[in-house]
Amino acid sequence: MRSGRSRRWLHSLAAALLLWGVGTAAAIVDELDNRSAVYPGDLLLGGMFPLRGRGEFGNCSEFNVHGLFALEALHFSLDKVNAKLKSQCGFSLGSVSLDTCASPTVGLYQALQFVMPSLIGRSPSNQAGSMSGHDVIGVVGPMHSDTTEQVANMLGMFKIPQISFMATSPTLSNPTRYPYFLRTTPSDDNQGDSLVQILLHMKWSYVIAAYEDTVYGLRGLQAFEKSLQQVNKGAEICIGHRWKIDMDSPEAVDLEYYRKQLRQLSEEKSRARVMLLFMSDSIAHHIFAAVREERLEKHYVWVGTDGWGSRYVEPEIREAVDGAVVSVPIVRKLNGFDDYLLTRTVENNERNPWFALVTNRSLACAETPDGRSHNRRGERTCEHMDNETMQEHVRHCEFTGFMHFVYEAVQAYATALEEMHRKLCDKRMGVCPALYNELQKPGRRMLYEHLREIHFQDAENKSVHFHNGRDGLPKYSVLTYKQNAQGDYVWQPIATLYFNESSPDLLEEADLTSVEWLKNYPISECGSKCPGWSIRRYQKDKCCWDCENCTFPSVKLNETHCGVCLMDMDRQIFTKPNQWRNACETFDATIVGFTNPIVATVVTAAGAGIIATIITLVLFITYSSTPIIKASGRELSLVLLVGIALCYSTVFMVAVKPTKYTCVLVRFLYSLSYTVCYAAIFVKTNRIVRIFHMTDKGPKQRKTRYISPVSQLLVTALIIGFQIMLCVVWQVLKPAAADFDAVFDDENESVTVYRFCEALEDSDWLIALSLPSLLLMLSGLYAFKARKCPGKFNETKYIIISTYTACIVFVAFIPLFFTVAKMPFRIVVLCVALCINATVTLLCMFAPKLYVVLIRPHKNTRDNVMGRKHTASSNVHLTDNNCIQPSTTDSYSKDVGAPAGGRSSTFSAGSLKASDSSGRSSREYGRTSVDGLGRTSTDLRAMNNRRRWTDAGGRTDLVEQLVVQEIATQTSGDYDQPADSDDEDSY
Template sequence: MWITLYFSLYLSFNCIYAASVPGSDTCQLQGRFRLNGVYQDGDVILGGLFQVHFFTVFPDLSFKTEPEPPYCEKFDMESFQQAHTMAFAINEINQNSNLLPNITLGYHLYDNCVRLGMAFRAAISLVSGTEKSFSNLNCTGPPPVVGIVGDPSSTPSIAISSVLGLFRVPIVSYYATCSCLSNRKKYPSFFRTIPSDAFQVRAMVQILRHFGWTWVGLIYSDDDYGIYAAQSFLQEMQLLGHCVAFSEILPHDNNHRDIQRIIGMIQSSTARVVVVFSTSSFLLPLMDEVVSQNMTGRQWIASEAWATSPVYHTPRLLPFLGGTLGIAVRRGEIQGLHDFLLRIRPSSEPRNNMLRIFWENMFSCSYETGGTVKNREQVKRMCTGLEDLSTTNTPYTDVSGLRAAYNVYKAVYALAHGLHDLMQCEKGRGPFSGNECADISNLKPWQLVHYLQKVNFTTGFGDHVSFDKNGDALAIYDVLNWQPSSDGSIRIYTVGVVNEGATTGMVLTLDEDAIYWNFETKTPPRSVCSESCPPGTRRATRKGLPVCCFDCLQCRDGEISNTTDAIECIMCPVEFWSNPDKNRCVPKEVEFLSYEDPLGISLTTASLLGTCICGLVMIVFALHRNTPIVRANNSELSFLLLVSLKLCFLCVLLFIGQPQLWTCQLRHAVFGISFVLCISSILVKTMVVIAVFKSSRPEGKGAMKWFGAVQQRCTVLVLTALQVVICAVWLSTASPTPHKNHQYTRSKIVYECAIGSVAGFSMLLGYIGLLAAISFLLAFLARNLPDNFNEAKFITFSMLIFCAVWIAFVPAYVSSPGKYAVAVEIFAILASSFGLLMAIFAPKCYIILLHPERNTKNAIMGRETQKK
């Protein structure tokens, strides 16, 4: 192919730079290409390149004579229709008095034979002209053509634009879609009325997104169209986070081993959707292998290059390609085109050899043999161009699906509107240097490019035509579906549209009820590497596999995902926690020791029970206040001790329930003051016992004067007042406050009372501990007093219980979480209170209630025993 291109370039420059004959003022063309063409003269000529034949045949080289020029085979009726659509558009413009008045357009249309070399030869012939000689050595005047419609293929368009772009010759392609041609620096004069592959790829990706196909296979042809389209497709899929299961290239030589390898890849892949960017010539061998391998169960996505190709619409391919979804360029309608095509006669235009070739292919006849038709009179009428084409039914006369032809029509009108705007320029107000206007009699190609860039018009079909800064047209595609027809072949139906708006972006509209699915379920297939992760989970990519292949891992506690296929889980706010499904943050459970809690009910019951027992003991002591056992134990201090114990039991209620500011401030203050009042009463009681014992001895006669009733009250008051001062300072400087603690457990909020000042709380407990230790020490020293009913023994035992409880309290309190820390503190209060109550008052109540005979002075002092 490239050897042919180099040969064409060499020959073209010989044609362009004509040799001047010595002594002559004329230039002569050194060589000519033999090209199939259609011509019409005019004031301004437009060129056109069309794929009228499928193949180019190069004669054998003998190396003895000049090589014969290549020739073309296999006539394409549809492409010939496109060529005559350009002729129709020019004739329509010539008849329009509002567009290019006083200017007649002509055309030179060439066949490129789907070959790069032939396309390049035709393009060079258009811009250099085909006249054998010319005398204007300054090369002034209008160029042979002012613009070219074509080429329809991307690879020839790249080559032609690379050369003709140097001279800024405007080229308007109607079917070249390679996104590489949007490069304005490399192709400054290239325009197109078909959207580029970049838009085509986006449209196809929109279909994949709509049906949730994230795991697809990719096949593309080994040419510029396929390679650039595949690159754009891979980029778009990557941006969306979708994956390509396999990517295979169709070889240009149709190697059977490569085709089998591609088929094996499709069959082994888990992807059920296959996207194909290819032209028909590349794809045919693959589809033949699909049939031979009986490969079904795949959803094919066709690019515009083969989505409408009739070569695949056969009953043989229906079981395999039925249900194919594809996109195609916008179908349009051109009024009057059908009648124009029917008027074509080779006899009326003997100069146009493509008409003769068309006629021979149309009626399978030749001028020499008379063809194969039995009726020789009919043969004569056909071959002489008298037969009416209205009786034929061929792709040439079918104008029901004008896609490429409609783009040709728009391309011609774009050039015409550019020329019209050029001619409307007012002298002195032009866009060029010195405010000059272009001269139609000496037109420079780059001047037309300037106006072509600004073209803006609407076709008779209602479509808007303009070009962006890269020369691309606005994207609009039809979405096609291949469905079975009544005769068992494939018929194409339009089931949607993809439209690129300036503000809305790419918008897909589908009629899903009209889509035929070639699967047993008659529903769209699933094509994913891994099923979507539901809310509450996150995606974890499998090592060594694409991002679409993943496992679904449940979010951790305290984290959620409320979307499908979440990449990461979201941490809940500090006061919220994840629900069991991990898809919603719910308020955390607030934990505190409540009255409804079983533990709270138990502790409340114990508190009230202790309070009641204290009340009963007070009643018993009040009723027997004149008995020796009550009087012997300092009844005033006993009643004060019972009152303080009752306060100790009742202060427990301040620890239960939702913490509030006043309960947080009162609970420790009441607790501290109550226990100091209790312990100071016990301490004074112990000191009184010791003083009484000493006063019974001669050396201690004056001991009791220091422990009278006033001194006892003052001592208790002073000791209690010190605790009141500690509490007042603590509450005024760093008062305990309600606090929501998130540290104990992340799933709950522990509502507790923050102590505020550790020092204040430590002094409160320390002062209680100091009084308890002194009381225990004094009681221990007085435990062996000779009285039969020794109060010091019971105080010693009660202080032993009290100290043991509070020593065990400290580590238990520190290690207990949440509400259990409060429960530990309450338990310590109750245990120590019950210990004091039982150790000190239970023996007395036992004697008072059960053994009143022992409630005598002699029994208490042990004299009855001595008499016996």
């Protein structure tokens, strides 16, 4: 009991507040018409329609034919559904319809008529024009979004279900703010998507957006911009200018204002040929009239929505609207409605009091002084609707195509009531007490829940239900305003857009390609199409652009972005631009090997070098016992030949396909080939210098040590072993592997990926050349010191040529290697350096000896190797370089008598030139004699000179050895047999 009194107290308080608010609103309503259109029935629905337009100050003004059509659609729908309700449930639906004047203020005032019974108690009266309120179970309407929002606030407060048939504002989808609101039309969120699809299909990227500052205009533009971000990502379509029309400003009805704006836009934004209109038909009428005055009919294409699209167009502006494209909630004729509308007369339509007023021309028509029927805002103030005018509106206006939404709203109530009757009335006909009590409860929650869940077939057997339990299905018709075959301007359907119900951003179906006349529309973009692989570079307003080529090796990803093709060295995926530069294509890495002409030439030369090395080796083995081969040091010569062969072989390894194992071989062979060569040359020159080296002063030296072949090979092996150890450490710290290098040729616009060993990419390989470089410098130094040693021992000039050439190659090779960026040239430089070093060493160290062996065999004797001749004497000088230097300044020949042993021989010797400790110069001896021991005068002179050399230099071992050897050899008369001395054999 107390609970009921509290509820009534709260309702009374709410009523008082509402009456105060609505009373304040009603104060500005000018002569509000209290008429209502009543359709009798057992249960009543409230109807709210804009039967008149909105006046200057929110009051009612001229007659609105679209509101009249909607009211007649309500009555037509009730006729349809009642036939089934009466037969199956035993009751009928009726309606009480009020005029909203397309005004939120008037709409709020009229909604009070439907909530009054909830505040002051139920009234049994349902008489037309009753101001005590109308007891309704639900409401159909209003038509405009701004009016609907105000009405939905009030009806939601009193829990009265409401279904709008034309309000499309996205705000109305909020269940928290409008808990009892439903609609049979889709939200403008989906309409924004449909507009974007139209612009994308027509390739219109530069547009102007004009909108009125009402809920409909603002929300429509916002929905469109949101769709640009979601569907188009804001990249293809750009709004070059936003034109806001202030509805409360006098300019809103000033034709000159619209002419000025259009003239300015056509000049400043001349490339924008498409204008979006988010506004009502009255404002759109002003724009089209200004277009006609400015002769801009062919300049703009109009794109819009149901606010003005599909509406009746006045004859004087039809050419300006020609070609307009609009997206509206799906247009579908309500079967029989057009014929029903054309048969309405005053006599058979008493239930619609406004119909009689229109046809009897009873509305005031205030003509302006210039003869136009417009008020100060430019809106029409009178409308005469006779039967002929009605037919013209039906024929030229597609608005009747929206009347199926009214039918669906009525059918939703009828289906929900039928289901409630089945559950509550237990097959009893009529409005049973249970059903009546449920409908009289504050809130009518059961009716609202049934409305949300209904599924039914409309008059054309189309499935109908509420999307997301609140909105109409996201289906749209695309209309264009063109002349038909009879020459009449009509709204023609050209496409239908269906959006996915679960994901409204997804367009399920669109047929925009079958319309031939679409090809004649102008281009609306701020920039020409970028050809080839050029992209757009946008200017400040982000709508206009210049074309800029994608630089190689980029490809054109889309109209605004370039991209670089994938180069994944780890996964060995290589791509490059195709010939059109719009996509990437895969390709394989290139191996700088035998197919490269320069490398192939160097490899051929290396092959010839290996053959020459093998031939040299065979000849050395064949003639190994000859004096000149023995004097060259056979063992070290063989080691040198192995090093030369390694140099040539490394060229082949560099040219084969790089792998992990071949790169290891290249690293070791490259360093070892140089090390083996220069280690052999270093040991050879070191040995010669140590054998023949003498100083002018100092103590007497012992016999030279470590000059045997075994000693020399051991020293060479130690040097090579040290290099191998360096390579092993290098391999452990940084394992050798194959790598890839991409080379871009911007001039020829080509890209090549080379496969190579990574050691060839950086400076690490200098580690491998550190020891060979040191050996090379030491070899050159020793060769210079030994440049005047005797006879065929003197290889220094060839060694100097070889080492100096190698130094030049190294000096040129290192900077050239680092300055060459392209890997093929690096590999070529490496191969050429190897071949040059190997070839120079082979020619300098072996060619002179092979020449003597093969071409001048008579010079391949011990005497020639030792620097002696039997026909001429040679003077032996001890020079400043402390080496024995032969000369041919004097000669003589004398028979020498046999000593006690009875032997005799011919002895030829040069006069020995020396100086003793007192500085006496040598003398020339022109004759011989024999002493008591059988020694000739020549022997005595040689021994005497030996003593003088000893006094002068303090060393006798080497000279004594040489002199004794020479005397023994000459007295024996054997010139061709090699000496038994280990030292001599190794010379």
